Amino acid sequence: MDARSNLFVIMKLALLSLTNKCDQKSSLLGESEARYYSVFKNKPSRLVHRMSSEPKTAPHRVALRRYWRHVLAVVIVLWGASWGFLAFAAPGIVRDVAVHWAENIGRKLEIGSVAIHPWTMSLELGGVRLRDKDGSTLFAAERIQLDAMPRALLIGHWHAELLALTRPEIDLTRAADGSWNWARLIKDASGPGPSSGSAPKVFLDWLSLSQGRLLFSDRQGNPDQTLDLQRINLNLHDLSTQAGEGGYTLTASMGDKTRFKWRGLLGLEPLASSGRISVSRLPVADIWDYLRPYLRLAPPSGELSLDLNYVFDLKGKQPRLTLSTLYGRIDALELRSPDGQSHLALGQLALEDGILDLQKHSLFFKRIHLSNGQVDALRDSTGQLNWLAALPAPTPAPTPTAAKSATPGWKVQINALRFDNWQWRLADQSRAQALELQSTIPFMSFGLRLGGRGELDVERVSANLANLTLAPRGQPAVLSVGHLGLDGASLSGRQIRGGQLTLQQPQLTLTRDTSGTLNVVSLLATPAGKSAGKRAAAPSVANKAASPWQITLPTLAMADGRLIWRDRKLARPVEVVLAPISGNLTPHSGDSLFDAALEVHAGSGQLNFTGQLDPASAGLQGQFTAQALPLAPLSPYLLSNTTLSMPNGKLSAKLDLRYAPAGWQVNGNAGIQDVLIREPGEQNPLLGWRALNLSGLKLAASPLAISVREVVLDRPVARLVLDQNRVSNLRRLFSGSPTQPAAAPASKAGSQSPLTFDARMIRVRNGDVDFADFGMKPAFATHVHGLSGTVSGISSKPGKRGAIALAGLVDQAGDVRVRGALAPLAVTDSADIQLVFRNIPLTSLNTYSENIAGWQIDDGRLSVELAYTLNQRKLNGDNRIVVDSIKLGPQVERPGISRLPLSLAVMVLEDSNNRIDLHLPVSGDLDDPKFSYGGVVWQAFVNVIQKVATAPFRALGSLLGLDGFDDVRFLAGEAAVAPPERQKLGQLAQMMSQRPQLRLNIAGTWDPAADRRQLARARVDRAILKAAGVALLADEPLPGIDVQDVETQQAIKTMFAERVGRLKLLARMVTGKSDPSFYEALRQEAIAAEKVDDADLLALANARAKGAQQYLTQTYPEVATRVTVNAPKTAQASADGVPLAIDLTTR
Incomplete structure (x- = not known):
């Protein structure tokens, strides 16, 4: 209730009392009027009490009424006079008194306007400016309004309903001698005598500062720097001060929820203060204008609470400010990035037990706890994070001289910086394909120390990340980690210690598309026409002189990993899953070595590695062990461009590995088991083996070399089939593209391969080969089984030839043998091969004899010796065909087949032992595109048969190695048999004696x-x-x-x-x-x-x-x-x- 209301109540009570209606009409009073009425009723003055105790006679009542009328008249006159005084005379008096007061203390006060409103008991000042002795501004305000409550003075209080300052400006300056302008003002204003009594209590219902400004200058410590705080807005309500033990207490409310409390001491000369400040539920947006120069963001939501002790004084050259026992909290903080596309939400930020020392430039927190946070960021097409736009532009680097003389930086120490229950997401638009990286952080904690020279120490790092994913936008993740844990990591000086890193359920998906590009390559690719980035700046002189970084890799433990490989480039897409994958990496103490272990499962197979890793030299050594790794998923690579399938096959190995940047070496044993390659719709495999074992395997780089002590091929199987067009199944199946013209033979200098190999011994055991020819009618088929032998000395060394020795069975009673030698890298330049078939039933060859010769064979055995040598791509062969006890059947009458005079040939060529023994020398040039070894041998045989029919004696002469044994000749006009002709006739008689089935007809x-x-x-x-x-x-x-x-x-x-x-x-x-x-x-x-x-x-x-x-x-x-x-x-x-x-x- 204001003064005007109080005066009305007193007047009303006076009138009621004069009319004796004070008791009857108390109900007519309001709440505040009733309060005054109760005072008058229960505690009357002595005069009223004395008057009421006298006899109430009629003259007495008249006199009393007259008395109160006079009092009322006096009050009304005084009241009107005081209002007129306050409204018209007092403003000028106030201005004059204030100006005179300022002049008395050596300052200058300017007041533009003064207005006093008696009805509201308010004072308004306009255009106020207080200047110091040197003319500088101490205080200025566009408008000051004070709504007072004078009745509070009756009980010793200063009480005002409102103090409003519009555009106030305070200039706080310390002179070069260390004195402060406001301290000098207060000292001059207070006078020489000590203050008597205690300061009155002050109550302020509402304090309002609008568009305020604070200028802080220190001409003693930093004469070139001035702190200018502008646009200060502040609203406080229920503000009060009271003196107590050890100082003052100030409490205030700011808005509906904010509470402010100060308890402490304040000294003016020198300016000093200490105490404790508490602020609760202060909207962060209210103080954001002070942070806007450092964070160019829109005002956030959230509430700030602080509780701290402080000590402040200006005794020395530098201000002294110490904050201790600092506790703070920000609740429900929400920020948006400058572009508005990202946001940060923080459930709570808690500061615990902090200490700030302005003189020492140090800041300490026992703990900072950030919980229930969520943040997302955007990396734009230029590679810049959108949040970085909130930071001010970097200041130019100081000159070396300025940097040397600069004040050391702040020292910051946070014993524990902890994050709980966070979620983060990064969207990267700088790549050709937009990416998203995100995870949750259930827990992360570390200690932080920042030295005055920029030294950074991070210690006791402990973190847990969950559901980490890297994915193209809107697509499944390429990389994911179910749980990532880091413990014990640290950064000190130029030394990094990795601690212990734990990965659980990591998964990497590698995909090769139809163009052959890996997904990870396309993910990291930059857009077309965009450079990969700015070239790194050259290291400074300081960096060159600094000691090198010392990095200790973390102890790594991985469990339940998964690797997925997809290949869509092949005609038959491939998908291989390796899971689970587990491993660990443990550092040695005292050196740079790590113990490494890896275990990979692939279906029913398993791959293990144990060894040591040396990051310093990039070296690796250890042992690989593979157990029954399935090969079927990789068959599309081995059988590309074919319709073949490999439904099984397993790889086993035990290998020692040594790797260094200069080269690598692998030693050990390996094997591939149970391989069967099949054609669609065929029951029997095309190719396969039970086991292919390599013993004493050595692989090395620089130069690349392969060496095998022994190769054992156990129970190999193969099936060779000629179709109705006489095209082999191998040619048909493996001709994935049109046949290209044969390249010209390379020169010797260019034909040498950088790969060198050496196989000491290759053993074949119990091999089976099926051959079928469906181009013959009826079809032909044979079976070679029990094929065993060795191939030794296979090497890429120039001039070295390997030896071949193989033997097997053909059908029931026949056999085959292969002997010889060849140079693996130059077979056509140096080879000597002998292929022997023995005791082959001729009846099994009826298909060929019927289709090629036009005869059916009822009985007989065939032996073939094919011997050829290759020298510089020139072929020379000495082939022998032996037919025992051949018995011809009937001729075949079928259209479209050729016929040979086999009956006569058999009679001529077969000796007395029922054997035909033919030697068929052949020769040819492998560079001739029409050359075919099988065709050459067959043509030689056909020529023999045809010569028997057309020139039997020449054929016999060829068999006996006699030139010109095609006829017996006489000199013209003579009948005498010359000696050479006699020899021919004797040899002819000998052959006839051996071939009783032959008859000889001669004619002169x-x-x-x-x-x-x-x-x-x-x-x-x-x-x-x-x-x-x-x-x-x-x-x-x-x-x-x-x-x-x-x-x-x-x-x-x-x-x-x-x-x-x-x-x-x-x-x-x-x-x-x-x-x-x-x-x-x-x-x-x-x-x-x-x-x-x-x-x-x-x-x-x-x-x-x-x-x-x-x-x-x-x-x-x-x-x-x-x-x-x-x-x-x-x-x-x-x-x-x-x-x-x-x-x-x-x-």
Whole structure:
């Protein structure tokens, strides 16, 4: 209730009392009026009490009424006079008194306007400015309003309903001598005498500061710096002070919830204060204007509570401020990033037992606890975090001189900084594909220490992260960790200790898309046309001189991990899951080594590694152990571009590994078991084995080399099939792309591979090979089993050849053997191979004999020896085919098949032991695109058969190694068998004796021209020799005629005279010259005149046949019954003579 209301109550009570209605009309009073009425009623003044005790006579009542009328009139007059005084005279007096007071203490006070409102008991001052002695402003305000309650003075209190300051400005300055301007003002205003009594109590219902400003300057400590706090808004209500033991107490309310309490001491010269301050539930938005220069964010929600002890004084050059036993709390804090796209929500931030020392630049908290938080951030396309825009622009780096003289920085120590129940999310738009990284933090705690020179120590790090995920926006996670724990990590100086790191349920999903790009590569890729980032600045001189970082990796423990590999580039997509994965990494004490262990499960298989890791040298050594790792999931890689499948297969290994940056080495044993490669729809596997074991395996890098002491291939199986078009299944299945032209052979210098290998011994045990040919009608099939042997000395060393020795069984009784040597890297340059098939049933080859030769075979055995050598891609082969006891069946009458004269060939080629033994030398050039080794061997065999039919003697000569054994020849005009021909006839008789099924038909032959001329020559020459007295022995060849001999010349004339005529001789002698040419001319004329008729030629032919028959039967009489002389026939003579007609037939 204000003063005006009090005055109205007093006047009303006075009127009621004058009319004797005070008791009857008490109900007419209001609440406050009733309170005054009770005072008057229960505690009347002595005068009223004395008057009421006297007899109440009529004159007395009249006098009393007159008295109260006078009193009321006086009060009304005084009341009106006081209002007029306050309204009109008092403002000028107040201004003059205030200005005069300021002048008395050496200051200057400016007041623009003064207004007093008696009805409201309020005072308004406008344009107030108080200046110091030097003219600087101490205090200024645009408007000051005070609504007072004067009645409180009656009980010794200062009480005001409202104190409002609009745009107040306070300048707090310490001069160079250390004195403060406000302290000097208070000292001058208080006077020299000590204050008497205690300060009055002050009650203020409402204090309002609007758009205030505080200027703080220290010309002694920092003359160039001024603290300017602007836009200060403050509202306090229920503000009170009271003196007590040890100082004052101030309590205030700010808004509906905020409470402020101060208890402490205050000294003015020098300015000093100490005490305890408590603030509760202060909206953070109310103080945000003071933080806006440091955090450019919109005012947040949330409430701040503080409770602290403080000590403040300005005795020295630097202000002294110490805060201790500092406890604080921010509840329900919410902030938004400058761009408004991210937010931070904090359930509670609690500060415990803090100490701040302004002089020492130190800040300490026993504990800071942030709980129930949630924060998200955005990294934009330029790579900047959106929250960083809230920080002010960085100040330029100080010059070296300024940096050296600068005040040391703050020392901050937080014994425990703890986060509980947090969630965070980072959206990254700087990559080609937007990413999201998020997790929850159930618990994280660490100690923090920041030195004055920027030294940072972080200790006792303990953290738990849950549900950590990295994923493309809107897609499943690529990386996730169910639980990540870190304990015991620290950072001290330039030393980092990793502590103990625990990963539970980590999962990494690697995917290769149809273009062959890994998902992790695409995730980290930057957008097209954008650089990867700014180049790192060159290290400063200080950084170069600083000691290197010492990093101790954490002890790592991983459990229940999972690795998923997906490959969509292949025609058959692959998905491999390795789970669970567990492992640990434990550092050694005193060195940089770590003990490492890894255990990976893949289906029913398992992979283990135990060893040591040296991060300092990037070295690794240990032992890998694989147990039954399934290979079926990897079959699309091994069988790409095919329809084959590998439903099983297991890998086992025990390997020692040594790795260093200079190279690596692997030693041990390995094996692949139970491999079966199948074709769609086929029951039997195409390829497989029970076990492929490698012993003494060595792999090394720099240079890359592979060495195996022994390879054992146990029970391999293979199936080779030719389809109806005679195309092999291997060619069909593995021809994933159109056949490319064969590349030209590389030079020796360019053909050497950087990979070197050496296999000491390869063993094959109990192999099975099935062969089928569906291009034959009927189809052909055979089975090679029990294939065993060795391949030794396989090496990539130049010039070294490996040896091959394999043997197996064919069907029931046949066998196959492979022997030889080859150079693995240059097979076509150096190879010597022998392939032997023995005792193969010919009946199993009926398909080929029917389709290729046109015959069915009822019985017989086949042995084949294929021997070839390769030298610089040139092939030379010596092949042998042996057929035992062949028995031909009927000829096959089928359209579209070729026929060979096998019946005759068998009769000719088969010896007395029912064996056909053929040698088929072949040769060729591997660079010839039409070259085929199988085709060359087959063509050689076909040629032999065809020669038997067309030229049996030439075929036999080829078998016996005799050149020209294709016929028996006689000199023209002669019937004598020359010695070379005798030898041929003897060998022919020998072969016939060994082949009783053969018959020989011979016939004498003549050449009408050559034999006729030679018979005439022989008759003339014999007559010449007879005339010369030369006698010839039986079978003696006819000698030549020497026309230069005188006796022979005389014999020529005798012969000419007898056979041509003496007259002609005389005529020739008269006209010719007597020289050798003359006698040769006589001889030739006699030969031309000699007459040889057909009977002579027939006789010559028969004589030739008889002579040949005689020589055939002389040595081998048993063939006489199988030699028949047929009628003579004409023949064409050659330079070698006239051939005898010979024909081989069968019985």
